[in-house]
Amino acid sequence: DAGVIQSPRHEVTEMGQEVTLRCKPISGHNSLFWYRQTMMRGLELLIYFNNNVPIDDSGMPEDRFSAKMPNASFSTLKIQPSEPRDSAVYFCASSLGTQGRTEAFFGQGTRLTVV
């Protein structure tokens, strides 16, 4: 298995532009997480899905952020319009989401820079 795959790895965009981050979880995993990491705020949970359904989006900063999971093998995180303060590394992670071994497997991350 290739693990969790995120794209793009790096994104530089101008303030006001729309940004879409993509994630392919590990096949068979039923939980998917989007995290944002910055030096100031650490690793923040933005939203998580279970069986493609958003369970908790309380970490989504504001209406400019939206996330979708149209099927078990794909998720997107969209920022529109983007702002410089959105600059961070965005991680997607997936897990089996059941009792027992429930560790999260992280993708390589997308480093977003908004100028």
Add this chain to the structure above:
Amino acid sequence: GQQVMQIPQYQHVQEGEDFTTYCNSSTTLSNIQWYKQRPGGHPVFLIQLVKSGEVKKQKRLTFQFGEAKKNSSLHITATQTTDVGTYFCAGRDAGGTSYGKLTFGQGTILTVHP
């Protein structure tokens, strides 16, 4: 909502010294996990603790889960330069409807001087 606090934020040690990071949750946890993130990398799972008072060891790493299942610690004996990185604890809330939600502590950044 659930909060997971981790201390210290930074730790600088000489190679060969021991290192400990502590994790405290505002709510009772169903389990706690530990991750390591190398500089420029992504968090990688180390271990999961489930039982109250549980202690697990991985070579020079010792992990403990508190009796009340609200705190945990990671201890590294005789650090090596390969231990450099950020160590995160992550907890799953035992109650409510947030089952499955994994909340991370702020992490402890460990640097090891040779």
